[in-house]
Amino acid sequence: MIWTTELPPFAPFFVGALLAWITRGRLRQTIMLLVPAAGGLHLLGVEPGVYWQLSFLDYTLTPYRVDRLSLLFGYLFHIAAFLGVLFALHVRDTLQQVAALLYAGSALGAVFAGDLISLFIFWELVAVTSAFLIWARRTDKSLRAGFRYLIIQVLSGVVLLSGILIHYHESGSLAFVYLGLDGLASWLIFLAFGIKCAFPLLHNWLVDAYPEATPTGTVFLSGFTTKLAVYALARGFPGTELLVYIGAIMTCFPIFYAVIENDLRRVLAYSMINQLGFMVCGIGIGTALAVNGAVAHAFNDVIFKGLLFMSMGAVLQMTGRINGTDLGGLYKTMPITTGFCIVGACSISAFPLFSGFVSKSLVMAAVLQEGYHGVWLALLFASAGVFHHAGIKIPFFAFFAHDSGIRTKEPPLNMLFAMGIAAALCVFNGSYPWFLYDLLPSTVNYTPYDATHVIAQLQLLFFSALAFTWLKLSGLYPPELRSVNLDVEWIYRKLAPGAGAMLSAIGHPVDSRIRRAATRRVQDFIKVLWRHHGPHGVLARSWPTGSMVLWVAVLLAVYLIVYYA
Amino acid sequence: MRRKKRTRERQYFFDKPQNVKRALRVLYAICAVLFLIDFVYHRHVEHGWEALWGFYAVYGFVACVVLVLAAKEMRKVLMRKEDYYDMDD
Numbered sequence: 001m002i003w004t005t006e007l008p009p010f011a012p013f014f015v016g017a018l019l020a021w022i023t024r025g026r027l028r029q030t031i032m033l034l035v036p037a038a039g040g041l042h043l044l045g046v047e048p049g050v051y052w053q054l055s056f057l058d059y060t061l062t063p064y065r066v067d068r069l070s071l072l073f074g075y076l077f078h079i080a081a082f083l084g085v086l087f088a089l090h091v092r093d094t095l096q097q098v099a100a101l102l103y104a105g106s107a108l109g110a111v112f113a114g115d116l117i118s119l120f121i122f123w124e125l126v127a128v129t130s131a132f133l134i135w136a137r138r139t140d141k142s143l144r145a146g147f148r149y150l151i152i153q154v155l156s157g158v159v160l161l162s163g164i165l166i167h168y169h170e171s172g173s174l175a176f177v178y179l180g181l182d183g184l185a186s187w188l189i190f191l192a193f194g195i196k197c198a199f200p201l202l203h204n205w206l207v208d209a210y211p212e213a214t215p216t217g218t219v220f221l222s223g224f225t226t227k228l229a230v231y232a233l234a235r236g237f238p239g240t241e242l243l244v245y246i247g248a249i250m251t252c253f254p255i256f257y258a259v260i261e262n263d264l265r266r267v268l269a270y271s272m273i274n275q276l277g278f279m280v281c282g283i284g285i286g287t288a289l290a291v292n293g294a295v296a297h298a299f300n301d302v303i304f305k306g307l308l309f310m311s312m313g314a315v316l317q318m319t320g321r322i323n324g325t326d327l328g329g330l331y332k333t334m335p336i337t338t339g340f341c342i343v344g345a346c347s348i349s350a351f352p353l354f355s356g357f358v359s360k361s362l363v364m365a366a367v368l369q370e371g372y373h374g375v376w377l378a379l380l381f382a383s384a385g386v387f388h389h390a391g392i393k394i395p396f397f398a399f400f401a402h403d404s405g406i407r408t409k410e411p412p413l414n415m416l417f418a419m420g421i422a423a424a425l426c427v428f429n430g431s432y433p434w435f436l437y438d439l440l441p442s443t444v445n446y447t448p449y450d451a452t453h454v455i456a457q458l459q460l461l462f463f464s465a466l467a468f469t470w471l472k473l474s475g476l477y478p479p480e481l482r483s484v485n486l487d488v489e490w491i492y493r494k495l496a497p498g499a500g501a502m503l504s505a506i507g508h509p510v511d512s513r514i515r516r517a518a519t520r521r522v523q524d525f526i527k528v529l530w531r532h533h534g535p536h537g538v539l540a541r542s543w544p545t546g547s548m549v550l551w552v553a554v555l556l557a558v559y560l561i562v563y564y565a
Numbered sequence: 566m567r568r569k570k571r572t573r574e575r576q577y578f579f580d581k582p583q584n585v586k587r588a589l590r591v592l593y594a595i596c597a598v599l600f601l602i603d604f605v606y607h608r609h610v611e612h613g614w615e616a617l618w619g620f621y622a623v624y625g626f627v628a629c630v631v632l633v634l635a636a637k638e639m640r641k642v643l644m645r646k647e648d649y650y651d652m653d654d
Contacts, residue, residue: 141651259636260644332577368611376612384628400579452608459599459621466596467629469589478637484650485643493650 006051008064008112009074010122012039013081013105021098032085032097036104040078046071050114059174065114068441072295073111073231075439077104079425080223080302087310087418088216099132100220107224111231115174116164116189119232123160123196127153130225133217134209142212148492149209153225156195163188179236190237197229197280198273200249204489206273207257211265211322215313218265222272222309223302230279230298239286244367247281248375250274251382257487258389262323262480264398265312268305271348271390274382275301281379282363285370288442293362296440300355300429304347307422308394311341314411314419315398321406324393324480329403336410338399340419347426349391350383352457355426358433358448361457365446384464391461392468397480596622 016035020028048071052064066074081104091097106129110122127150134146167185168174179186198206210221237243254270254277261267275297282294314337315330316322331338343354350356360383367376410416429436437444471477578584603618610616 255632256636256639259633260640331579332575373612380624381628381632384625385632388629388632451606452610455599455602455606456608456615456621459603459619460625462592462596462599463622463625464629465592467626467633469592471630471633476637477633478640481640481644482647483640483644484647485640486645487643 006064008052008109009039009043009078010105010109010112013101013108017098017101017105020101021094028097029089032089032101033082035101036078036081036085040075040082043071043074043078053114056117059117059168060115061118062114062175063109063118064112066112068439069231069235069295070111072299072439072441073227074108076227076299076302077108077111077224080104080220080306083303083306083310083418083422084216084220084223086421087219087313087415089414090412091214091216093136093214095132096136096214096217099129099136100217103129103133103220103224107228110228114176116167116176117174119176120157120161120164123192123228124154124157126225126228127157130221133220134213136217137212137214139212145209145212148489149205152195152205156192159188159195160192163190163192176235178238181237181240181242190240193229193232193236194246197226197233198250198276199246199280200253201488203250203254203273204487207254207266207269207487208489210269210272211263215317219306219309219313222268222305226272226276227298227302230276230283230294233280233283234291234295238283238291240284243280243284244372244375245284247277247279247284248378250277250280252277252378252385255382255385255389257485258385259393260478260481260483260485262325262482264322264324264327264394265309265316267324267389267394268308268312271386272301272305274386274390275305275348277382278360278363278379281375282366285363285366285372287366287370289362289369289444289446290366292437292440292442292444293359293364293366296359296362296436297356299436299439300347300359300426303422303425303429304344304355307340307344307419307426308348308390310415310419310422311337311344312394312398314415317415318408318411319406323482324397324401325482327398327404327406328401329399330406330408331399332403333406333408334399334410336416337419338395340416340423341395341399343423343426345391345395347430349387349461350457351430351461352449352454353427353430355429357430357457358436359429361448361453362444362446380460384460387461387464388468392465 012035016031019031023031046066048067050062050065053060053062055061081101084100084104088096088100103126106122106125110119110126113119113122131146131150131153134142134149136142163185164174166183166188167179170183170185179189181187181190195202195205206226210218213221233243251274254273258267258270258274261270279294279297279301282290282297284290312322315327315334318334319327319330321327347354347356350360364376364379364383367379433448437446468477579588600619600622603622608615614620
């Protein structure tokens with residue numbers, strides 16, 4: 001295979017998707033594993049630079065540009081794709097396998113896009129290809145959720161494109177570099193990134209759609225779309241102060257929902273927004289330490305959130321259930337999955353020696369250094385909260401709590417291997433953070449493991465656990481209930497359709513009167529026509545049959561002459 | 566997958582109440598030690614509140630209690646039946 005450095009990372013994924021489409025069985029499995037593995041190894045040898053530039057009409061496009069920031073996300077997306085493929089290796093559904101590779105490839109394309117038009121193209125490809133992972137569940141619910149998801153994602157792309165066009169008109173440049181918030185164009189681009197990054201009020205697509213995807217599909221979904229948005233924000237808007245406050249809100253509000261949500265994959269979706277909040281906050285602060293923290297946390301989050309979604313996917317696959325009300329006691333028959341889930345839970349909760357600790361600390365330290373004390377308290381609250389709902393609630397209600405009586409077995413080997421690798425990465429990055437730190441955009445001068453920091457974090461976490469224990473034992477803890485909780489989606493799933501129905505109820509009498517008047521006009525017009533064109537009208541007099549026969553004969557004669565002439 | 570419990574099923578770790586108690590006691594002990602460390606080890610701090618004894622412990626505990634109780638109240642306003650959106654979606 002000719003594989004030069006000029007070959008952009010998305011290409012092998014698109015070729016692999018085509019091959020996966022036409023092959024079956026072991027061959028397809030091999031191809032699917034080979035694409036992210038070989039692609040990732042190849043990327044290790046790629047140096048920063050511009051590798052592919054072309055002119056299209058009047059525009060200069062740069063579909064393949066490499067720098068430290070895009071490289072980090074490039075490695076990450078290869079790891080995420082490999083873990084996702086391994087976890088879904090047993091799946092025989094061609095639709096899912098092809099969509100997964102196209103989705104991962106599109107995300108890689110977007111990360112290495114050096115200009116805004118290429119970014120837009122991959123941005124939309126990410127939206128379309130990922131929707132198939134939701135539809136692949138093939139239920140009525142997932143079909144609808146998939147459409148809602150796609151509409152919002154495509155909307156993000158449309159907003160992005162309008163921003164790009166205005167930006168080009170104003171500045172004459174299409175390069176995807178620092179943009180900053182000034183003027184309509186940058187606000188539109190910011191909004192487009194914000195939709196994909198699940199900013200507050202724009203977040204509902206995530207918690208609506210991700211839990212409706214297939215057990216393996218959600219693992220892919222959790223890896224790419226939102227992290228692509230984090231990447232885009234880190235490149236376009238570092239140091240935008242508004243992001244600090246948006247991030248702080250993102251860390252706090254979802255944890256309330258997570259506490260009362262019953263669907264455990266939806267709990268994880270809410271906790272995902274919470275984690276994104278830390279990254280957005282770091283980008284908003286914009287110092288080297290903060291941006292390093294944001295992207296490092298994105299890196300770790302893909303792996304530990306992927307691991308948590310994998311463990312819940314395994315539970316859903318093996319038991320057919322995912323609601324806290326239906327589960328419990330699974331540690332008895334799924335001890336290995338339980339162990340991996342706990343590793344993921346420790347990582348997201350930022351326990352020392354687990355990956356979340358070494359990256360979240362960077363953001364927290366930066367927030368404190370820059371003097372955002374209120375924001376710091378909010379993030380601290382969110383740190384305790386994330387341990388509460390993701391760290392304790394997820395493993396507790398799925399694997400422990402009351403015995404649901406479900407007796408199942410461990411998931412297939414490939415699922416266990418994928419979880420095992422993810423868990424190992426969580427522990428490795430947590431215990432030996434310097435490997436990850438070396439990959440970050442700027443040099444890191446920070447030691448996560450000093451006594452003060454470790455003790456403070458342990459105090460925070462263990463007393464959160466103590467609070468959970470106390471609330472649970474005293475019966476104050478809200479029980480898991482079969483329910484849905486209203487969120488922003490209420491506006492477009494309930495209020496808007498309801499308002500439509502109401503408007504038509506009010507408008508109906510008016511509407512019918514207008515229609516009747518219109519019908520009368522049309523009838524009058526027809527009468528006029530009838531008078532002139534009707535059977536007795538001047539313009540509709542019938543001709544005798546004889547004259548018609550004559551004319552046909554003339555035509556035939558002309559035809560004969562022309563033919564033989 | 567069997568939903569009915571078999572008779573004479575194996576006893577698992579947390580089936581024994583004394584094991585649950587033991588786990589809880591370990592948790593209490595760790596919490597006590599972590600709280601007492603503050604009186605022995607002086608954490609170097611960036612923010613004034615951090616220097617308070619047991620700041621992180623108290624903050625973590627209170628944060629979680631507030632979180633859960635507030636979320637419980639939220640249910641009164643936000644909670645709907647499971648098929649709320651299915652009815653005319």
